[in-house]
Amino acid sequence: MNDLSPAARAAFARTWTDGRPWEFLTQLTALGDRMAGGDGDARAGDIVADAFADAGVEHVEFDTFEMAHWTRGETTLELTAPDERSFEAIALPYSPAADVSGPLVDAGYGTPAEIDDHDVEGAIVVASTTTPEGGRFVHRVEKFNYAIDSGAKGFVFVNHVPGQLPPTGTLRYNEEAVAPAAGVSKETGAWLREYATRGGEARLTIDASTEPGESRNVVGRIGPDTDRELVFCAHYDAHDTAEGALDNGCGITTVVTAARILAAMDLELGIRVVGVGAEEVGLIGAEHLVETLDLDGVAAVVNVDGAGRFRDLVAMTHSSDAMADVAETVADETRHPIRVESEPHPFSDQWPFVRAGVPAVQLHSDSGERGRGWGHTHADTRDKVDDRNVREHGMLAALLVRELAAAAAVDEIPRLDDDELVAAFQQADFETGMKAAGIWPTEWE
Incomplete structure (x- = not known):
């Protein structure tokens, strides 16, 4: 990193004390x-475009695409036996209107193996947001x-983090699910698990709709006009239950911060x-x-989803030795820890590229806890x-992109x-769950 120009x-x-992030x-x-698809999404896209331009990203423009726009209505979860009581719950995106x-x-944790151990036909399955230690995060x-494919009529997702915090999260990729699901707090989940041991029955009612809609990518360029390029990205949308500060406000802010540094660099490849x-x-x-x-x-993709949240950077390299080498080089030369995780996964924006064979790294950060936390x-x-x-993390991401370029x-x-890739996904026991979710590539069959 000793060859940086005076401008870089x-x-x-400046980044050490910059208030703009x-x-x-x-x-x-x-x-x-x-x-995604709502008014806040559109306003967020405008804010991102302005920040890109201010950071020195050139030719900033919007690329609009169609999507299934899901709208949340009222959700009720009622215990009907052996007692009668109601609980706070929120519908999960792409849940259909249902009763x-x-x-x-x-x-338990809701892994496929645990679901196989129970008779879930016609049931409302209660499962945790976390997974057992020692294996991958399901x-x-x-x-x-998998629960619905096994015959369940509904699904209740129980947060493992205390504080009366019902979790959200999509059920399908860009399409309405075939059955309803709702998130409940850890505290509510404790009641539901107890009632399940006593022959408890429940009623889940969801008002929601899925209609045609649209969202946008905000796209620009940094560096020379070369035939090949790197893609440097982060998602800026968030769920409608909160501000989305950690997921993924930190990630898109990291990209804007890195872009300002990259714009001052002499790069060997367009970004x-x-x-x-x-x-x-x-x-x-x-x-x-x-x-x-x-x-x-x-040439490669750097996806920032999870960086900036916690102290130490994590580079998820998705079975690419070359991406791991770049991350380790930056860590060694800056003496900043970057933990490399080689196991692939299909749950962030690098996945469509990985599926197509493009080497990719997802930049994340480690809280020391399992799961999403807040x-x-x-x-x-x-x-x-x-x-x-x-x-x-913006500075480290800029160095990583420069090294990769x-x-x-x-x-x-x-x-x-x-x-x-198939072997790596199978070794990590992804195949069953991905097939149930409809995201196992048909060309891998």
């Missing part, structure tokens, strides 16, 4: 609701869809900078991006953010091999 060094120096995050979180009743079945869409829309409801903006780009010209609840608010993490300008970064 000055950009790094906090100002940008404040603008986003002040909107209150950035649900179902059935016995409560406690499926995503909500896997748990829900396409993207604020991605509609990630939370099924990676829709990323899918549109993959459809519209010439992937032969995309994320996907109404507690995901700006006061949880330490913007020192955002600024430092230099490497890609000299030699092509090896593409991902389908057979190796």
